[in-house]
Amino acid sequence: APPQTNNGAQNINERTFDYVIVGGGLTGLVVANRLSEDKDRTVLVIENGYINDDISTQVPSFANSINSRLMYDIQSAPDANTGGKIYPVYVGNVVGGGSVVNGMAFDRASAADYDAWALLGNIGWDWNSLLPYFKKSTTFTPPTASNVQEFGTTYDASYYGTNGPIQASFPNFEYQDTKNIWAAFKAAGVPLPKEHAAGTAVGAFWIPTSLEPKTQTRSSAKNAYYDPIKSRSNLVLSTGRKVNEILFEESQLPFVAPKANGVRYVSRSDGSTGKVYAKREVILAAGAVFTPQLLQLSGIGPRDILNAASIKVKKDLSSVGANMQDHPNANLVFDLRNMAKVNVFSGQDPSYNATAWSEYETKRTGPITQAHGSSLAFLSLNTLSTKAAQIVATLTSQNILSYLPAIYNRDQSLLRGILKQREIIAGLHASLNAAVGEIPMAPFGLAINSLQRPLSRGSINIDPKNKNGNPIVQFNTFSNPVDRQILVEMVRWTRKHWARKELAMYQPVEVSPGAQYQTDDEIIGALIAQKGLGASFAHMSGTCSMMPELLGGCVGSDLAVYGVKQLSVVDASIVPLIPATHLQATMYAVAEKAADLIKARNAGAVNTGGVVTNAVAGVTNAVANTANNVVTSVFSLFKWWR
Numbered sequence: 077a078p079p080q081t082n083n084g085a086q087n088i089n090e091r092t093f094d095y096v097i098v099g100g101g102l103t104g105l106v107v108a109n110r111l112s113e114d115k116d117r118t119v120l121v122i123e124n125g126y127i128n129d130d131i132s133t134q135v136p137s138f139a140n141s142i143n144s145r146l147m148y149d150i151q152s153a154p155d156a157n158t159g160g161k162i163y164p165v166y167v168g169n170v171v172g173g174g175s176v177v178n179g180m181a182f183d184r185a186s187a188a189d190y191d192a193w194a195l196l197g198n199i200g201w202d203w204n205s206l207l208p209y210f211k212k213s214t215t216f217t218p219p220t221a222s223n224v225q226e227f228g229t230t231y232d233a234s235y236y237g238t239n240g241p242i243q244a245s246f247p248n249f250e251y252q253d254t255k256n257i258w259a260a261f262k263a264a265g266v267p268l269p270k271e272h273a274a275g276t277a278v279g280a281f282w283i284p285t286s287l288e289p290k291t292q293t294r295s296s297a298k299n300a301y302y303d304p305i306k307s308r309s310n311l312v313l314s315t316g317r318k319v320n321e322i323l324f325e326e327s328q329l330p331f332v333a334p335k336a337n338g339v340r341y342v343s344r345s346d347g348s349t350g351k352v353y354a355k356r357e358v359i360l361a362a363g364a365v366f367t368p369q370l371l372q373l374s375g376i377g378p379r380d381i382l383n384a385a386s387i388k389v390k391k392d393l394s395s396v397g398a399n400m401q402d403h404p405n406a407n408l409v410f411d412l413r414n415m416a417k418v419n420v421f422s423g424q425d426p427s428y429n430a431t432a433w434s435e436y437e438t439k440r441t442g443p444i445t446q447a448h449g450s451s452l453a454f455l456s457l458n459t460l461s462t463k464a465a466q467i468v469a470t471l472t473s474q475n476i477l478s479y480l481p482a483i484y485n486r487d488q489s490l491l492r493g494i495l496k497q498r499e500i501i502a503g504l505h506a507s508l509n510a511a512v513g514e515i516p517m518a519p520f521g522l523a524i525n526s527l528q529r530p531l532s533r534g535s536i537n538i539d540p541k542n543k544n545g546n547p548i549v550q551f552n553t554f555s556n557p558v559d560r561q562i563l564v565e566m567v568r569w570t571r572k573h574w575a576r577k578e579l580a581m582y583q584p585v586e587v588s589p590g591a592q593y594q595t596d597d598e599i600i601g602a603l604i605a606q607k608g609l610g611a612s613f614a615h616m617s618g619t620c621s622m623m624p625e626l627l628g629g630c631v632g633s634d635l636a637v638y639g640v641k642q643l644s645v646v647d648a649s650i651v652p653l654i655p656a657t658h659l660q661a662t663m664y665a666v667a668e669k670a671a672d673l674i675k676a677r678n679a680g681a682v683n684t685g686g687v688v689t690n691a692v693a694g695v696t697n698a699v700a701n702t703a704n705n706v707v708t709s710v711f712s713l714f715k716w717w718r
């Protein structure tokens with residue numbers, strides 16, 4: 077009989093479902109919702125965290141701080157290129173995952189960023205194919221007329237959905253100083269797209285927040301994708317349980333791939349373990365940090381890493397844990413005078429703080445409705461630097477291998493993949509249609525410069541000394557000198573921005589790193605010394621990349637893991653080339669598309685053979701791929717052999 081309740085503590089041991097989803101974070105809950113729309117399919121989600129609906133996850137202004145209570149306690153390994161520093165690794169540990177603890181910025185990258193995924197051989201993963209899923213996941217509410225009139229907010233609702241689960245709307249408040257920041261960006265001559273979500277996210281633009289417009293509270297995968305359907309009798313969410321191994325049915329015959337048929341988990345409350353089985357697919361949605369760990373724990377990963385941890389190799393796959401990307405950043409600080417009466421620091425005054433809370437509680441207006449604000453700038457390299465052509469020339473001619481982790485020297489597929497990525501990155505860096513750096517248009521003195529398309533690659537691997545503990549997260553930030561150079565160019569652009577006459581009324585003084593630091597080395601050195609560099613924007617991705625296996629991919633465009641059967645990945649691990657945007661809106665679209673792919677291939681009776689279905693999918697893909705180049709489609713067909 078189908079499960080009757082969604083009580084997180086219920087007994088799931090030894091039960092069988094059609095689908096077992098590992099991780100009830102952002103993508104896991106989207107996929108669970110869509111797969112359980114079919115009453116004939118049973119779905120289990122196993123999530124390490126618990127349900128949390130407290131105020132800390134609801135109120136937008138709280139999204140400005142790290143909600144460490146609901147996050148994993150995990151740090152990176154030290155990074156040589158950033159002064160041997162250890163960085164926090166931000167991952168939500170709660171039902172809804174990152175969508176419950178994130179900063180609520182809800183934006184997309186430019187069309188070119190997503191088209192780059194298709195150029196890497198991923199059929200059906202270009203801007204035009206993703207746009208319907210961006211729409212399907214959202215309901216858009218325009219800013220109020222008074223907001224438009226006073227701040228000049230622009231938008232085009234036709235690029236959003238009208239009845240999708242996630243609410244994309246605007247806070248009922250903007251800081252007055254925002255107008256001056258906008259004036260400075262406009263005067264600098266940057267592009268001003270009316271709607272960034274049209275695939276035109278280059279320049280200065282307005283973005284919505286993942287925000288319920290009526291209540292002015294967070295819209296998350298938990299309250300938008302799970303709560304409304306949690307009573308479905310074919311869906312079970314099991315919380316407080318950590319999956320530590322994927323189970324496989326191994327064939328006695330040679331050359332027949334192992335078939336994933338369940339998972340083993342351990343309960344956080346009493347340490348008890350259990351097993352649960354999947355008839356159709358095990359779907360990994362544990363996020364870009366824990367999905368590669370789980371794959372490696374289960375025997376899918378780089379042979380050397382598995383051997384060192386005494387794990388039997390089921391599939392030697394170097395891409396598991398490689399190609400890790402994030403948005404590293406420099407955080408400059410300017411001391412400003414004459415800010416408007418109500419500003420970001422006003423809450424430090426207890427009396428104003430009380431007024432603001434009372435306004436929020438009674439009218440749902442005022443600064444408490446605001447998370448990170450609604451104005452972002454994503455600038456092209458040509459806008460940010462006069463050295464753009466020289467930087468692109470350097471990156472195309474450099475010996476990229478000398479800046480990559482050792483595994484790229486040993487694995488020809490990874491090497492081919494990064495060379496293909498470099499070719500694409502060079503094109504995007506040279507283009508006016510893709511951004512290379514983000515500068516959030518903050519109406520106060522924190523000036524963040526975030527690199528959007530690094531060439532450096534990090535890694536995530538199990539710790540051979542404690543394989544079930546936290547994985548080793550190595551960001552390798554700025555291992556490639558081109559990344560470092562672009563970041564320094566951004567710092568210089570930011571200095572010019574704060575020196576503009578439109579901002580002169582604030583009499584800005586650069587406090588960090590300090591105007592006395594001028595050369596590249598001085599700027600980076602001072603930022604390191606002053607703890608002004610960050611390795612992560614909590615946008616970890618790429619650790620089980622979607623690419624042809626011969627380009628160092630981990631899953632194909634059907635999101636199925638190479639070399640095994642009935643195992644797919646739907647989370648941020650699959651992002652092959654990090655887009656120039658905050659990640660959540662993209663991950664909602666990816667998960668919506670993933671659910672459609674999984675539904676379609678499981679429309680019939682349970683597939684016992686596997687190979688035939690895969691071959692048919694391969695042919696369909698190849699036909700759909702006429703627009704792509706031949707080499708790409710040939711690569712995709714190698715999935716037949718998985």
Ligand SMILES: Cc1cc2nc3c(=O)[nH]c(=O)nc-3n(C[C@H](O)[C@H](O)[C@H](O)COP(=O)(O)OP(=O)(O)OC[C@H]3O[C@@H](n4cnc5c(N)ncnc54)[C@H](O)[C@@H]3O)c2cc1C
Nearest residue numbers: 099101102103124173174178179180181319648658659660
């Ligand atoms: C602090 C923070 C701020 C952010 N700010 C923004 C922002 O402002 N805008 C934006 O667009 N994006 C933002 N992001 C990024 C965005 O939220 C993530 O990209 C997104 O959540 C990734 O979705 P996911 O499904 O891949 O992983 P997650 O949402 O992280 O979900 C993974 C889930 O798997 C669970 N899990 C992991 N391992 C196991 C296991 N072994 N067994 C069972 N469960 C497991 C985790 O507990 C988690 O719930 C932010 C993220 C964070 C953490």
